[in-house]
Structure formats: C-alpha cells, structure tokens
Amino acid sequence: MSQHEPAGADARSYLDRQGAGGLWSWIGSVDHKRIGVLYLTLMVTMFWVAVTIGILMRIEQWTAGPTIMQPATYNGLFTVHGVIMIFMFVVPGLPAVFGNFFLPILIGAGDVSFPRVNLASWWFFVTGALLAVLSLFTGSGAPDTGWTFYAPYSLRTGTNVSLAVFAAFVLGMSSILTGINFITTVHRLRAPGMTWHRMPLFVWALYATGWIQVIATPIIGITLLLVIAERFFGIGVFDPAKGGDPLLYQHLFWIYSHPAVYVMIVPAMGAITEIIPTFARRTIFGYKAIAYSSLAIAAFGSIVWAHHMFTSGMGEAANLVFSLFTFIVAVPSAIKVFNWTATLYRGSIELAPPMLYALTFIFLFSLGGLTGVMQGALALNVHLHDTYFIVGHFHYVMFGGTGFAFFAALLYWFPKMFGRMYCRATAVVAWVPLFVGFNLFYFSMLVLGLMGMPRRYFDHLPQFHTGHSVATVGAFVLVLGLAIFFGNLVKALFRGERAPADPWGGRTLEWTLSSPPPVENFAAIPTITGGPYAYNPGRKA
Template sequence: MSSYLDTGGRGGIAGWIFSTDHKRIGILYLATMTGLFFVAVVIGVLMRVEQLVLDPPLFAPQVYNAFFTVHGVIMIFMFVLPGLGAVFGNFFLPIMIGARDVSFPRLNLMSWYAFVAGTVIVFVSLFTGDGAPDTGWTFYVPFSVRTGTNVTLGLTGVFMLGFSSILTGLNFITTIHRLRAPGMTWHRMPLFAWSLYGTAWVQLLATPIVGITLLLVIAERVFGIGVFDPAKGGDPILYQHLFWTYSHPAVYIMILPAMGAITEILPTFAHRTVFGYKAIAYSSMAIAFLGSLVWGHHMFTSGMSEQANLLFSLFTFLVAVPSAIKVFNWTSTLYKGSIEVRPPMLYALTFVFLFAIGGLTGLMQGALAVNVHLHDTYFIVGHFHYVMFGGTGVAFFAALLYWFPKMFGRTYNERVANLAWAPIFVGFNLLYFGMLVLGYMGMPRRYFTHLPQYHTGHVIASVGSFILAAGLVLFFANLVVALLRGKRAESNPWGGVTLEWRIGSPPPAENFDVIPEIQGRPYRFNPEVSE
C-alpha cells in the first residue's frame, strides 16, 4: 500500500495545497508554522539585542513597539495557538481513533487556507499604511483605537486566524463523536485525543467572542461607534473582559494538546501503562471548563470591582487543581517504570519541569496582593514564556521527535537531538528565569530601554537568548537533514502501543486497509494483565 507521501496523480505543490488528506494538511501546518516560528525567534533575539545596546538605542522606540507586537502576534496566533492540535492533531487524531480521515476533510483544508490568509493579511499590515501595529498582541483599547498605525488590517488578519481555529475545533469534535473505530469507547480513546476534544470545545465556544470583539475595535476605529469609549457611554474595561474571555481559555487551547502529547510519550518510554487514565482525561475537560472562568486575573489592576477580583482569584487557584492532577499522574506513570531517556522523553521531562515553574509562578500572580506588585513587569513575560514556550513549545519539540519517524518514515540523529537539548535548556532558563528576577525587581515590560540597575539582568537574559536560538537552529537542522538523508524508520521505533504504531511509517494514504476493532484500553504494554 502506498504511503501518503507518494503523490497519487497530482504532483508537486498542487498535490499538497489541494489535498484534503488530514496528514498532508498536518504537514502543511507544520511547514508554515515552523517558518513563522523562526521569523518570530529572529524578532525576539533583536529585542534582546536592543536591551544590550542602550545609548544610542539600536532600534527606535516605535520599531521596538512594532517588534514586540509582531513577535507576540506571530508566536501566539500563528504558532502556539494552532500548535500541536493543527499539526499533530490533524495528522494523528484520525489514526489514533481508527478513522480514515476527519469528518469534514474539505473544511479541514479550508481552515488551513484561512490560517494562511490571516497570516498574509497580518504581514501585509506590517508594511502598508502608517506603520506596523504597535499595540502589543492584546490590542488594548483605548490605544488600539487611537493609534495611527495599521491596526485595522492587523486585526482583520487575526480575525481570519480565529476562523481557522473554529473550523479545526468543529472538525475535531465531530470526528471524535462520529468516526471512532468499533470498540473504541470514550474510555478507550488515547489521551491525546481527549486533550484535543477538550481543546476543540474551547476553540468552538470562545473564539467567536474574540472575533466579535476585534470587529468591534475595527468598527470603533472606522465608524467611531463608541462601545469602548467612555465619552460615548462605552467602557474600555469591557474590551479587556471580552478579549480575555477568549484569550485566557486560548492559553488552554495552547497547552492542552501539549499535555496530551506528553501523556502519550511518558508511558511509551517508561514502558508501563499511564497512571490514572480517567483522572487525566477528565482533568483535560476540567481545565477546559475552569480555564474559561479565570479571564479576570489579567485585569486585577485594571479597575475591576473587589468582588470580581476575589472571584477570579478563587477560580485561578481552582484551575491549578486539574493541572496538578496531570503532573502527579505523569510522575506516577514514571514511578517504577523502565525508563528509557531517548530524545522525545528528554524533551517531555523538560516540559514537566518547565511547565511546573510556569504553573507555580502563575499561582503567585493569582494572589491579589502579589499581582499588584508584579503586574506588567518582566515577571509576567517570564511566566508566560515558561508556560507557552517551556510548556507548549518544548512539548511541540518532544512531539515532533516522537512522531517524526512515523510522519516522514525517516529517523533523525538522536545524539544531535540530545546535544541540541543542552543549549535549549540552558539558554531558556537564563533568558526566562532572568526575566522572572528582573520583573520581581521591578523591570516593566514593553520598554525599549531600562535603568542601570537592571542592566546585569538584561545582559544575562540576552546571552541566554543567543544560546537558546543556537539550540533551536541545531534542533531543526537535525530534522531537516533527517528529512533529506535520514535512514528509513521502522513502523514502531519506540515500542508504542497506540494505533498509529500499528501502521507503516509513513502511514498509508487512507491509514487502514481495514478499520481496526478496538479490544481494550490504549496503554496496555502488557496485554496479559487484565484491565
């Protein structure tokens, strides 16, 4: 049976961009997102260079404003938000549940087109009009309404990206409900699929809110309707409510599939079944639900009422419970396992460590009094990079290393992958732990310059960013070499037990000759032991 990489009739680029095969669409997302990721990495490094060269500044303050806006918009809306769901969800969800494709393959391709269209519009906004958007990725009013830069076009691009997310979520929900193989009950579904299911609901329910909100900002800029303008009876804090009602759940859109991927990797390399299957599955749903109720913790210092502050602080602490359940289950999965630290496992363990730091620093900010001190400082920047990059980003790398042989039928150099880990880990912690310390000392975020007392911290963070960037280049170069010259991969190089490891590498065009019948739970490394 020919693999999905063998062009059936339509060759070249057309064979990819007009293909409705879920695996090809997953690869399209991977290629697009990796390219965008490196653009944002370069901008991030340039920002760190700006903090090294103070007098005169390397880039004008307005350029720095555009840098952090574009860096944020690309990383958030074009990399971590589609993230593991768009790449590995598209590629592996149908295979893991024993289906030949997603429920709506054409809609799936359309969601990629919407993603590309949104990306192109955002990039056009950088080079047209009266300058690149300079609001930060949050587009807060009143500044986003008053600034003369090209915010309207930028918002239109982000609006399109939201469409892509909604369509993917809709597709995943329908696929999971309708296309599971015979015998695959909810409790026999792999946990990566569970995490995609929780994520998809958030995508479907929360993304329209931000879509409408961004349209309101456009209407405010173009027609002056006054929804967010107090002079016309509007409320600027309402914007923050509406924005974060989506954008905090969006953080869980970003992290849940990452947690799902880690939950696939750990049992495979501990060679034992996952600890607390149901607890992990339901904690995904609990995170999706509770995560939708904590948006106000971004607004503790915005002038919200005391009562709302208390409620949102409470919910913030509550959402830590299902997150901690996952961490405990991961560590319990390792306990007494036969642990093999190969590259995917190394990155997965790194995820657990970095995510724990990100999560705990998040709890610090959930406390009202501490939040007042830390708000809008580098501490926040450090915290969300620990969660989004140390969490989602590193999990993305772990998932890529885990599923690379399956996706492309090639093996990579494991020693180089391990070698790349060192600069990534060291550089990451120098950069972002440095930011945590700087923020605690009082360094505000989004400033193009800093006072002398912060300079040492900035130098450390900047050096960390250079080391990190070098590690990232090595990491991806290794995979590109493997893609071109790597040895042929076996169908199951890691000894995995979920369905994707039972088909060839790379997978056949329609995944299965015969749809499999599922007999038991997904993580049975020793089938003789009864469930």
C-alpha cells in the same frame, strides 16, 4: 489493542506522488496527513520569523537607550512577535499539526469528519498569516499596541491596527473550523470498540481543546470586529471619550484569550501523556483523572479570564471571585504533573530524545505554573502585573510548556510522519543549549520582574541592566539550540535512515501503520479490544 496487521510496505504512502503531483497536490489536498504537514511547514516558518524578531528585541536591550532601533520600531516588534507566536504558532501548534495528522489515526478512522472544511481552515490560516505579515509593511507601520490591542490606545494609534486585528479574526475562523471538525470526528468516527475510555489521552486533550475553540473564539472575533468598526466609524463602544468602556474591551478580549491559553497547553499535555507511557513501557497512571482533568481545565479555564485585570480597577468583588477560581483551576494541572511522575514509577524507562524533552516539559511547565500561582494571589499580583515577571512566566508556560511539548511530539512522531529517523545524539546535544539558554533567558526575566522592570519597555533604567544582559546571552544560547534542533530534523528529511513502523515500541494505533502511513491510513478499519497503553497485559501490580 488491535486486530490489525501492520500495513504492508507496498501500500502507497501519503507522501508518494499523487495524481499530477506538484504543489497543488499538497495545497489542494484534503488528506488530513498532508494538511498536518502543510500546517507544520507554515508554522515552523512563522516560528522562525518571530524568533528573529525576538532576537532583535534582545539585541536592543543589550544597552540602555537606543541600540539598533527607535522606540516606534521596538513597539511594533513586540506586538508582531506576540501576534505571530500566539495566533500562528502556540494556539494552532499541536492541534493543527499533530491533531490533524494523528487524531483520525489514533481513533482508527480514515480521515476527519469534514476533510474539505479541514483544507478550508488551512487556507483561512494562510490568509490570516499573509494579512498579518502585510500589516507590518503596509499603511503607516506595524501595530504598536502589544498583542492585546487594548482600547482606547488601539483606537487612537495611527499604526496598522485594523489590518492586524482583521488577520487575527481570520486566524480565529481557522481555529473554530478545526475545533468543530475535531469534536465531530471524535464523536462520529471512532473505530468499532474504541469506547471513550479506550481513547488515547491525546485525543481526550484535543476533544477538550475543540470545545474551547468553538465556544470562546467567536467572542474574540466579534470583539476584534468592534475594534475595526470603532476605528472606521467611531461607534464608541470602547472609547471613554465617546461614552464607551475600555474595561469592557479587556473583559471581552480575555473571555477568549484566557481560554486560549488552555487551547495552547491542553494538547501539549496530551502529547506528553502519549510519550511518557511509551518510554516507561507501562500504562499511564490514573487514565480517568488525566482525561477528566482536561475537561475540568477547559471548564474552569473559561471562568478565570479577569485575573488578567486585577489592577484595572474593575472592583473588589470581581477580584475576589476571579482570584479564587484561578487557584482552583491550578488543581487539575497539578494532578496531571503528579500522574506523569507516578507513571515513571516501576516502569522500564528509556531516556530516548522524545522522553528527554517530555520530562523537561514537566519541569519547565511546573515552574511556569507555579509562577502563575504567584500572580493569582491578589496582594502579589499588584506588584507583578505588567512586569517582566509575567513575561517570564508565560514564556515558561508557552515556550517551556507548549514549545517543548511541540519539540517532544515532533521527535516522537517525526519518524512516523516522514518515514525517516533523525540523529538521536544530535537531538540530545541540542537539548543542552535549549535547556541552559532557556533558563538563563527567562529566569532572568522573572528576577527583572520582581525588581520592577515593566514589560513592553523600549528602554530600561540602570538597575535592570545586568538582568537584561544575562537574558540576552541566554537568548543567543537558546537560538543556538533551536538551530541545532531544527537543522537535525531538516537533515533527516533528506538523508535520515528509513524509520521502521514502530521505532519506539508504542502501543497506540499509529504504530501499527507503516512509516510514513498509507494514503488511506488503515487497509481495513481496525476493531479495538482494549485500552490504549496495554504494555504488559496480564502483569499488574
């Protein structure tokens, strides 16, 4: 697709020492690739913090009654687990790491449009993360409201809600700046000949995501500031005791937080769409359907927020409309699943580690999507809402979906990013406990939810005991898989074999660069003459 020759091995890589070197050459760098690696480092750290909290909660549920902690601690833990996982791992996950690193390269650009804003958004992210961690250990204890901060409880609790909410606000700033940067980059910095329909589909996904971030995030920002104002000055917007409306809070919260679900999943779908053609050695099936379904998800995803509120008593007309839209937004996701599957047809498939994880994504995401469809049906939602079913469902989508896509993308692009190859066999070995543990854990949650186990419960009734025990065993198996997976990559960073420029036989622009890429990406900006997945030019069915 490109006239560009692979960059010579003598070009200085972005990992090579720059200037005086040292820490500042990283945390003060405006190179999109270094910023991507900064995000990766911080996010994987926060991921492990939240995993540790998750395991503590699973140990607590091993027996009924207090096992290793008291209720106040447990309520703090599930809140912080949610805040960290959502605001510091799943939402920024793929865009901040792989978007930053690969978006400019995939469209043949030297960097994003606003490199310094890009660095600023990382610093916002660090500040938000520090504030969130600070909220755990200062004041009168970790917030205990759940990551949703529902009023009026969030207005009355004496725990550290204000600081945690402010942390989420700062993290939102980071997200908005990244969104603006990506949209502008896609509009302004495409290489000559890189028309919209020649862009890799990961770029389409990032573009759609950018719009959601820019349009929806300010709403949560304002809402969270209102919570702080209400806590300090008692302005009474949400507190019914002062004439406020608690449902207004829920609407405002979900107007952002539901589209945020698509910020989490759409880039993941984009990464999967890059991986499957590479290992099937053929072009993607239905390029335009996939590209436009990303936009359709972004658009329809903005008008389904109140399906989180079917049992809130907001009114039957609202329930009717939001249930209908919820079913409609499921269609573009289904289309993508069919397109990925059809891309395997008559390909020449290599089941390399990234492909294994990508196909696992399709399975887990489908299961997560279908359990979501169940909750879209009003009669059924009444029973399932606020139970473990919903917890199981969103872990299938967010962890089985976005998480596994993150793992697949990491396996796919790791040799490019760091110039080292991990042990492929170990990556496959890690898959076994990851897959088995995952399903043992979260499928148990689905069953517990059907049986009526409410979420955010410190203690459980005897009939839920077996399910909780199985889930805890699954959680430990899952963590074993995570340890093997990340251990393999960390080892590869230091001792992995040198990776070639194109270990997988990819056709998109990043594989034309040396591994790791040169500081300036392209020695000369390439001219694009064809589509992104031209594996077999001239041979079509």
